[in-house]
Amino acid sequence: MRILFVCTGNTCRSCMAEAIFNNICYIKGINAFSAGISIVKNSVASENAVKVLKEDFNIDLNGRKAVQLTEKMLKDNDLILTMTKCIKEIILSAFPNLHNKVYTLNEYIGSEEDIIDPYGGDFIVYKNTILQLKDSIILLIEKLKEDKGIF
Secondary structure: OOOEEEEOOOOHHHHHHHHHHHHHHOOOOOOOOEOOOOOOOOOOHHHHHHHHHHHHHOOOOOOOOOEEOHHHHHOOEEEEEEEHHHHHEEEEEEEOOOOOOEEEEEEHHOOOOOOOOOOOOHHHHHHHHHHHHHOOOOOOHHHHHHHHOOO
């Protein structure tokens, strides 16, 4: 199973979600990827995203380049999880046939809130976002385990 996390620029939320998921998910055959709907060419993971991931998970995102979302990615992934309702609606307005596999991350786990966008914020803002992502991803992994009958 391939999961694609999507945010705006792929320098904060979605790349952090990908890194956290791949770091803590032990379900064989499930891998996460990430992309942004509107990246800045040659942009890299934000400085505070790099710092908070290193501090909390010992993950090094230094120099990771942003990835532009493509139609092929949408088709090749089994589950597309966006960081906000707005991003979900943008994708579905262009690709309505994907309605059965595009959700917000929190919608998929039964919550309504969007993931906080830390872009431009200080380290504390990023820390709050990573804590929100971690909690949501733990619930996501539990849901995937239930769906696969893994207990």
